[in-house]
Amino acid sequence: MAQVLEFKLPDLGEGLTEAEIVRWLVEVGDVVAIDQPVVEVETAKAMVEVPCPYGGVVTARFGEEGTELPVGAPLITVAVGERPASGEGDAAGAEGSGNVLVGYGTSEAPARRRRVLRERPVSGASAAGSRAVTGQGPPAAVNGQAGAPETEDGPVPVISPLVRRLARQNGLDLRELTGSGPDGLILRADVEYALRAAARAGAAAQPHAPVPQATGTATAPQPSAPQPTAPQPFAPQPTVTAAHGEIRTPLKGIRGAVADKLARSRREIPDATCWVDADATELMRARTAMNAAGGPKISLLALLARICTAALARFPELNSTVDAEAREVVRFDHVHLGFAAQTDRGLVVPVVRDAHARDAESLTAEFARLTEAGRTGTLTPAELTGGTFTLNNYGVFGVDGSTPIINHPEAAMLGVGRIIPKPWVHEGELAVRQVVQLSLTFDHRVCDGGTAGGFLRYVADCVEQPAVLLRTL
Template sequence: MSTATAQEQLFRLPDLGEGLTEAEIIDWKVAVGDTVSIDQIVVEVETAKAAVEVPVPYAGTVLRLHAEAGGALAVGEPLITVGERASGGGEDTGSRAGELAAERYREEEQAGSGNVLIGYGTGHEPVPRRRRRRTARTSAGGAAGAPAEHAPRAISPLVRRMARDHGIDLTALQPSGPAGVVLRRDVEQALAQGGGSPEEAAPRAEPVSSGPVRIPLRGVRRAVADKLSRSRTEIPDATTWVDLDATGLLQAKKALEAAEPGRRIGLLALLARICVAGLRRYPELNSSVDTERREILRHDEVHLGFAAQTDRGLVVPVVRDAHRLTTVQLAAELARLTELAREGNLPPDRLTGGTFTLNNYGVFGVDGSTPIINHPEAALLGVGRIADKPWVVDGALAVRRVTQLSLSFDHRVCDGGSAGGFLRFVADCVERPATLLADV
């Protein structure tokens, strides 16, 4: 008769960044019975800021996973239990691990997305680490580099229930997950196409529900929803706008790119440079409000946020100390952060701490908007599309490149005079970029 002893070590969900209180389990990288080493990635989670790969600070055998894929955990709650097993007899530990692994299921809804890697110091505190290349592991043994197709995988109960509730035949779907796993997005796509796979010919025994598709708010989308709701609730905002001739700014862009061969300087970088100069003249807009202490906090540094659309939703990366950067440096940093955002690799500290936000919604082909302030900031500048329009130049009608700027501002930090002054300064710089030379 075999005996076994285990010294259990419980690892709790660590603090993953500023202001983050919980995370959603996206994908377990190990199963019960797997052998893990110190600092091995065991789970991928999604916070309100980014996707994060979490390593375990212990070595041993996985005894328990405390949450299922799709579930949420608060910081400090049990995540995984690891133990040191000592076999005393004839039990085939490899077979046992395989049996335990066969009971595993996980939802692969975010497979292939970019993520952030963290590590742990000697006290198990989170510290930044370099990203590692993912390697497949067998569910039975956890060995890196093993063929992924040998790992027992199953469709998660969440996906099965969603398909069952809407009358979707899982066997008729084209799976998009690794090793042919049907993911939640596959079911959602089938619903969007009319409720089932085109190849499904046989009629269903039960009628398909005609009710709405319920998509839970979580991860980045939930964080955005919470922040926008809070902004609308707490901030008495007002919006002012102006139409202007952007022909001069486009000419300046071409001149700068000609002077800097091989370097692309986009319009967003030029607008960012102008905004920084405007905030130096009108510092009221580079503020936030402490509602509990009833104080206005006027910031010395300009940490410029900019809206970036990604597959995971709208995110606002932050350019730290934008006032210290040249136009060329701003262009490079904007491009770098945009790429990280689209890959899902933005670290949490690059998604917080902004003092002013720039939103170029003109890339979506719209002329104007009344943008919502990015709480807890005090103002946001929106930029519409640049289009050919008739414009009066020196008393004569001409075709010019025209755009619209919209400024939403917190009426608690300034009045219409300061907001209008800032917007007019920005507009003048767009129309006559040489105006910026006065601040150099």
Template sequence: MSDQVFLLPDLGEGLTEADIAEWKVKVGDTVTVDQVVVEVETAKAAVEVPIPFEGTVISLHGDEGSTLQVGTPLITVTSSGSGNVLIGYGTSEDTGQRRRRVQRPEVTPAPRPAGVRVISPIVRKLARDNVVDVNTLSGAGPGGIITRADVERALATTPGGQSDDAQRIPIKGLRKAVADKLSTSRREIPDATTWVDVDATDLLAARRAINAALPEDDKVSLMALLARLTLAALERYPELNSTVDTDRNEIVRYGHVHLGIAAQTPRGLVVPVIERADSLTTVELGRQLRDTTALAREGTLPPTRLTGGTFTLNNYGVFGVDGSTPIINHPEAAILGVGRIVDKPWVVDGQLAVRKVMQVSLSFDHRVCDGGVAGGFLRSFADYIESPITVLGRL
């Protein structure tokens, strides 16, 4: 008689933990090889886990609802012998966003005493999809079990298989934070996008006239002028300067605009925030924009300056592109994007002319407003670009 501890196996797809959903056995029960003893729930699916031992259950390592890490004790049995060894329990591919229950795949026991060792369904599928003959592999797992690593190793040395020169880039740090935030935005916000082409010729002329009257240190960038026009449009359409409080089922409309400016830095995409941007003059806005983006690119901006935004302006034109459908900076309700300015034929007063044209787009949370409000905001912003002098009169 001996005690055997069954560890929570590898569940595939890079999963490192699982919640105990339901025990199928209790202390004192007799179990057989391949009997389902527990159902666990991962971020991907619900999975039924069979035990590779037979004997009497003497301990369950965790209550229903608790979380266990892969490789930690799951169940202990007293047994007079051992059965098949199974590792790497996998789930079938998840093609949807919702959790789903996965039926336990049929597991073929390993022939005794010889033959190919039992491998998990996900490993079998990997081998089958890449035409790898498992009979030719030497298993590196306990008892010679064939694992995912064994199959991947075979692929790496097979012509046409995976190559050793493939680069794996960890998603961590700032990259992970940005990825998580964008994923949350796509998952939680029912967004829509609208866009329009505008004539920016007069805006560029206005900038030249404004800067001609200012000292060198106060000259404003085109982005500062676009930020000023954004704030003017938000005055008319404050619905877009808001967020959705899902816990209380309320729309929260902010009293001031804390303007986020999307900026590409050596560390990745960041969105520094200019607090109470609506209370600043155009020159003050230009100064803060210049200083804030410089600190962001140097990586010296305090973390507090990267949070708390209520509306974001994104200049993807710096990448040489005309248009985009920007992802809303969660938990905000909208993001305004501007493309590059290029010479295009344009009708002015009934005559064809070459003008400086740009595309602007707005992605918005359809929970806070409908297309009429979003279209009204974008049209106002476009009108201000085409006739900027009235808005830019206050420096």
């Protein structure tokens, strides 16, 4: 006789207490193996797949896509020790892996069985007389990779679960769209284009009725991908209009977590900012020479990170945090370097572990890996926490300066503006040089202005004369 075991939403770590179901990866009746991912959830820090520690037949699922569940709530039930009626083979025994941590498993995830999903109508307000949204099963493409062909009654192929959710929240039937991606894949630009067209049609029919507008910059359904040097601005999805002229957007998920952290930083940290203009011409020439020598290309962000870690070695007070309860400054002997990145899901700060021990090539590779993971929503909670200092390159937005809010509970953040040609006195003569504004926002509890100024001046010296950095290597 089969034993039915209940798998609850596990402790996600890092103080996370709830998660939203984004996409179910299994149906009732499916056979699952030990540590096979069964659901994709979005926490306040990342979108991750949850592996089930039991093997057997799924007998029940709890919660529809879009539902928030607290940690410890039932997720699925699995009948173990039972042969499925379809004759696919024996299910795994009652002994589970014991693994309930998000994103980790004791073995490689097995290939998922192909199946035809049943339609599950989802109600929603129509944006342009559309039918109720149907086919809310797993999309045929994840992270930009095309999946298996869809059946007529199966789900519509979209590039990501977030695109499916955008359509669902706005009552848009994906089956009425023609995707502009490979093999008809529906992209976010396709959905936004359709929503804008629906909004215009609704406005023409009812000129005084408020119509939710989808945000975005695309003017036609053309495939696009965010570039590392120009992140796309975050576009929160609007809810149903609450009153005339009002659109309310819940502060939840990534956006809610960012709001809470920034508010706490402002409440608790007495911050101050200092800044300086620097001539980055020689740094840019050094990078050009390094990349012309062959081998992997070195990013500008990696060179700035090397300068940061060298400066923190000289001014370790800024690589610290304040323990308010103990009234102590806690200084770290390692640099876990966070870097701010804007994604479609909001602002995230991935962390490069042990940045002080990495060379420019290793830093370039790690920045690229974490940036791509942020873009596709696959960063793990561990990759988003534990930073000791943050590097914020807001120059990619075309601005010169900023006074950023410190990433609590860190003690400082270095900001880098855009590098542009400007008149500059060089060797006693006026010349056009590549100039950048550097700013340092710091917790005044950990140090005084002299320390902060010394740190920033050293960073500027390294930017102006990269050879200065050689003295610290």
